Each structure stands twice: as structure tokens, then as C-alpha cells.
Amino acid sequence: MGATGIDFEAVFRALPGAVALLSKDLVFAEANEAYLRLSGRTREEVLGRYLFDVFPDNPDDPAASGMRNLHASLCRVAASGEADSMALQRYDVEDPDRPGTWEERYWSPVNVPVFGPDGSVALVLHRVEEVTELIRARGTRSGGERARVLEAELYTRARELQELNQRLRDAHAREREVALHLQEAMLPEPDPLGHHSAAVRYRPATGSLNVCGDWYDLFDLPGRRYTAVAVGDVVGHGLRAAGVMGQLRSALSAASRVAAGPAQALEVLGLYARFVKGAESTTAVSVFIDWSGHTLTYSSAGHPPPVLCAPDGTVTFLDLATDPPLGARPEHVTRPQSRAGFTEGSTLVLYTDGLVERRHEDIDIGLRRLADSVVRHRAADPESLADALLTDLVPPAGITDDTALVVLRL
Known part of the structure; x- marks a missing residue:
């Protein structure tokens, strides 16, 4: 129980969104029930294991980039202490009941730093939302090409958002530099x-x-x-x-x-x-x-x-x-x-x-x-x-x- 009397561990487990906590080395420290249910894994199959040992890229798809993109985002959050909302990702998941069978899945991840008492990053909170059904529904109504077009549109919009965030960070950095020079003068x-x-x-x-x-x-x-x-x-x-x-x-x-x-x-x-x-x-x-x-x-x-x-x-x-x-x-x-x-x-x-x-x-x-x-x-x-x-x-x-x-x- 925290100082407020709230059991935050129980709150974490009850969250309706899929959330996992990773060490800076990207080892699972905890995962809530929604994450386990969504990923099709048990707690024993996840906790204490390296993220990409549990969820590797599809070896049959040479163009697969989900693992590479997610790895880059998580490492960036752990190093910088800044949250990262990723673009829509296609990240196939192996069926735990049928080894070698991969399911095409689409995810929208957000990675957030969790700071320790000394102010440094202690954990990375990894939240995912699955949008596979949305992609498939669009593809069913308009054909597979429509699904690929929608994926491209969503990816483009996400990239535009990331570029906007970068421009905002650059503007903040310039303001910070000017403010520090003013501070030094005063x-x-x-x-x-x-x-x-x-x-x-x-x-x-x-x-x-x-x-x-x-x-x-x-x-x-x-x-x-x-x-x-x-x-x-x-x-x-x-x-x-x-x-x-x-x-x-x-x-x-x-x-x-x-x-x-x-x-x-x-x-x-x-x-x-x-x-x-x-x-x-x-x-x-x-x-x-x-x-x-x-x-x-x-x-x-x-x-x-x-x-x-x-x-x-x-x-x-x-x-x-x-x-x-x-x-x-x-x-x-x-x-x-x-x-x-x-x-x-x-x-x-x-x-x-x-x-x-x-x-x-x-x-x-x-x-x-x-x-x-x-x-x-x-x-x-x-x-x-x-x-x-x-x-x-x-x-x-x-x-x-x-x-x-x-x-x-x-």
C-alpha cells in the first residue's frame, strides 16, 4: 500500500489497457493481465525474460521491422528519460500453440520512463493497443489493398506527429539556451x-x-x-x-x-x-x-x-x-x-x-x-x-x- 492507502500493484494489474514494465535491459519486470491476455502469454512465459526472446520478429518475413523499431524506441526512452509514442507497427506474433505459425498483428505502442528515487530512469513502461481488427475490417470491406493503404496513411500521420514533436523539442531547446544565457548574465x-x-x-x-x-x-x-x-x-x-x-x-x-x-x-x-x-x-x-x-x-x-x-x-x-x-x-x-x-x-x-x-x-x-x-x-x-x-x-x-x-x- 502506498502513502495514500492505495494498492498500486492491484491498480496496475486491473488496468484495462495492456501494460508491461521493462528493465533498462528490456527484461520483463511485470505485466498486467490485459497485456498477458492480448499477447497470448502466461506470466511464467514472460517475467524475467528478455522482451525480444519472448516476441521475436517473424523469420519468414525479411521485411519485418517491428522488433528493430520497438528496440530503438525503448532504448531511446531508457537513455533520454523522455516518453515516445511510436508510429503504427506491424509486428507478427507466433502462435504459442502452433510453433512456426505467425499471426499478422498491428500495434500502437507508447513507451514511458519510470524514474527511481535518484531521478534516473529505473524502468520503462510499455503500453500497447492492438488495432489489428480495425485494419482487417477495412481490408474486408475494400480488399487487401485498402488495408495496406490505411496502414500507410496511419504510418504517415504518426511520422508527421513525431516530426512535429521534434520541432517542438528543438524550439524548447532554443528557448532553454537563451534562458540559460539570461540566467548567467543575471x-x-x-x-x-x-x-x-x-x-x-x-x-x-x-x-x-x-x-x-x-x-x-x-x-x-x-x-x-x-x-x-x-x-x-x-x-x-x-x-x-x-x-x-x-x-x-x-x-x-x-x-x-x-x-x-x-x-x-x-x-x-x-x-x-x-x-x-x-x-x-x-x-x-x-x-x-x-x-x-x-x-x-x-x-x-x-x-x-x-x-x-x-x-x-x-x-x-x-x-x-x-x-x-x-x-x-x-x-x-x-x-x-x-x-x-x-x-x-x-x-x-x-x-x-x-x-x-x-x-x-x-x-x-x-x-x-x-x-x-x-x-x-x-x-x-x-x-x-x-x-x-x-x-x-x-x-x-x-x-x-x-x-x-x-x-x-x-
């Missing part, structure tokens, strides 16, 4: 902070449009003994998110220079965000560092808590002043603010949720992973520590959301 390296060292990082999502909504900011407050540091995350992606990010980053930077503290700066940002389309539900956290008083004053608008690591490895999450994201309340409410002391040589880490959140995983697991990594590398300088955190926390397949990261040695 997130320059911070100015030096006296004798205090700091490192910043921005990592876009891998092969995804979930980019350009995250920001960081870090600067000394003029005429005071404080440094302000902030990170934020705009809901959305692409050029629009990059534009909203730039407006909110500038607004928070300006507010922090005149506000009495981080809570007041976030209040001003929240009021401003009401007039910026696309700014609703943005999260942000702001920390004012008092170097002489050795205190951190912080406030959060729905953002994951900063990490404070003492030289001895004691970790504190700054989570005592968390309020809803920007625009979540219809009326203006004073935001909370809290303080934490620090000892010289401590490390402060601010980040966005792309660093710690993973599909189908409680965020507390990601936070513990972050804390363990900070403790393990706490003796490193901020530049080395920032690189180590990304190495430890970014899965091999890359992140599915962009990530901003700030590391300061206090």
Missing part, C-alpha cells in the same frame, strides 16, 4: 566580502526545461557590519521564469539594503510580488550575518532551511522562522524572524530545492544527505565544499530541477 560572481570567503554555484536541470527560476544574492550592507545572503526559487521555467527571477532578485536586494532585518525585506518582496505576473508561490530565504556579534538573523518564505555547521560538525537547520511562500496569503501579515549564534570557522549553506528533493522521496532524506555531506567536507574551503556538495548530492543522471547554492565560511 547571476554574476559576488563581490568580495572582506576577509570572509564564499562560493556560489548555479546548476541547470539536465535535459529539462525546469531551468532559470532559481537565484542567489550575496553582498555587504553599506555602512553596517552585516552581510546579506539570500536564495530564491520561482515557480515555472524558461524565459518567463528567468525574467521573474531577475525582478524578484533585484527587489529583494534593494529591500535588504534599507530593511531592519530579513523578515522586513521579505515582507517588502511579498508586496512587490503581488504585482509581478508569475511571481506567486515563489520561495525565498534571507539571512543577515552580524560578523561582530556572531549571530545569524534569518527569515524564510516557504524555502528549505539553510544549514549551519559548526567546526566540530554540529549541524543546525535554520528552520524556526518559516512562513508560506510569496503571495500565498491574500492579506499582508508580518513575517517571522529568528536568530542563531555561530562560532568562528562555522559554515553556512543556502540552497534551492533542486539540491535535495527527489521524486518519490521524503525531503527529510535529502536534508539528511545534505547535512552528512556538509559535515564530511566541513574542513574544505567554500569553493571545494561547494563542488563536493554537488558531487555528493547530484545523481548520476543529473538533476530534474535547477539548483542554486551558496557556501560561506563564517
Whole structure:
């Protein structure tokens, strides 16, 4: 049973559509009753076996291409993490009761990635719909030639759809590239902070449009003994998110220079965000560092808590002043603010949720992973520590959301 109380295994088995789950090596991990019934195979004949050992191409048809086309689609989904709706396929199936006898069948397959906890492709969901009867019915009314013409028409339409999808992907890729250049221009390296060292990082999502909504900011407050540091995350992606990010980053930077503290700066940002389309539900956290008083004053608008690591490895999450994201309340409410002391040589880490959140995983697991990594590398300088955190926390397949990261040695 899942966290919702739903037995998803029972749901999978009861699905009326024919669905199978394959490993990345194209070995059957599971198949529902509709798939077994449609393919004419038992569970024992399928599970644990290579797909194309169970369903090879017709050796008597040298033009058969169903296996080759399906193999290419499944491998592409496993490698790219993107779904693929295939064109209509003729894929003959051997009669299990009459070896060597092949039935002409027509299929419409859809292959979809299933991601594991680390964000990489763990399984491929293979769904098939059989349209053999439709092809045969057309052929009966108008002759075999009509069936072949219909097959060609369906194939052509499917190819046109695939080409349209490719053009859309190309357009998205161009938008992603422009948005990333804009993001880079708006997130320059911070100015030096006296004798205090700091490192910043921005990592876009891998092969995804979930980019350009995250920001960081870090600067000394003029005429005071404080440094302000902030990170934020705009809901959305692409050029629009990059534009909203730039407006909110500038607004928070300006507010922090005149506000009495981080809570007041976030209040001003929240009021401003009401007039910026696309700014609703943005999260942000702001920390004012008092170097002489050795205190951190912080406030959060729905953002994951900063990490404070003492030289001895004691970790504190700054989570005592968390309020809803920007625009979540219809009326203006004073935001909370809290303080934490620090000892010289401590490390402060601010980040966005792309660093710690993973599909189908409680965020507390990601936070513990972050804390363990900070403790393990706490003796490193901020530049080395920032690189180590990304190495430890970014899965091999890359992140599915962009990530901003700030590391300061206090």
C-alpha cells in the first residue's frame, strides 16, 4: 500500500489497457493481465525474460521491422528519460500453440520512463493497443489493398506527429539556451566580502526545461557590519521564469539594503510580488550575518532551511522562522524572524530545492544527505565544499530541477 492507502500493484494489474514494465535491459519486470491476455502469454512465459526472446520478429518475413523499431524506441526512452509514442507497427506474433505459425498483428505502442528515487530512469513502461481488427475490417470491406493503404496513411500521420514533436523539442531547446544565457548574465560572481570567503554555484536541470527560476544574492550592507545572503526559487521555467527571477532578485536586494532585518525585506518582496505576473508561490530565504556579534538573523518564505555547521560538525537547520511562500496569503501579515549564534570557522549553506528533493522521496532524506555531506567536507574551503556538495548530492543522471547554492565560511 502506498502513502495514500492505495494498492498500486492491484491498480496496475486491473488496468484495462495492456501494460508491461521493462528493465533498462528490456527484461520483463511485470505485466498486467490485459497485456498477458492480448499477447497470448502466461506470466511464467514472460517475467524475467528478455522482451525480444519472448516476441521475436517473424523469420519468414525479411521485411519485418517491428522488433528493430520497438528496440530503438525503448532504448531511446531508457537513455533520454523522455516518453515516445511510436508510429503504427506491424509486428507478427507466433502462435504459442502452433510453433512456426505467425499471426499478422498491428500495434500502437507508447513507451514511458519510470524514474527511481535518484531521478534516473529505473524502468520503462510499455503500453500497447492492438488495432489489428480495425485494419482487417477495412481490408474486408475494400480488399487487401485498402488495408495496406490505411496502414500507410496511419504510418504517415504518426511520422508527421513525431516530426512535429521534434520541432517542438528543438524550439524548447532554443528557448532553454537563451534562458540559460539570461540566467548567467543575471547571476554574476559576488563581490568580495572582506576577509570572509564564499562560493556560489548555479546548476541547470539536465535535459529539462525546469531551468532559470532559481537565484542567489550575496553582498555587504553599506555602512553596517552585516552581510546579506539570500536564495530564491520561482515557480515555472524558461524565459518567463528567468525574467521573474531577475525582478524578484533585484527587489529583494534593494529591500535588504534599507530593511531592519530579513523578515522586513521579505515582507517588502511579498508586496512587490503581488504585482509581478508569475511571481506567486515563489520561495525565498534571507539571512543577515552580524560578523561582530556572531549571530545569524534569518527569515524564510516557504524555502528549505539553510544549514549551519559548526567546526566540530554540529549541524543546525535554520528552520524556526518559516512562513508560506510569496503571495500565498491574500492579506499582508508580518513575517517571522529568528536568530542563531555561530562560532568562528562555522559554515553556512543556502540552497534551492533542486539540491535535495527527489521524486518519490521524503525531503527529510535529502536534508539528511545534505547535512552528512556538509559535515564530511566541513574542513574544505567554500569553493571545494561547494563542488563536493554537488558531487555528493547530484545523481548520476543529473538533476530534474535547477539548483542554486551558496557556501560561506563564517
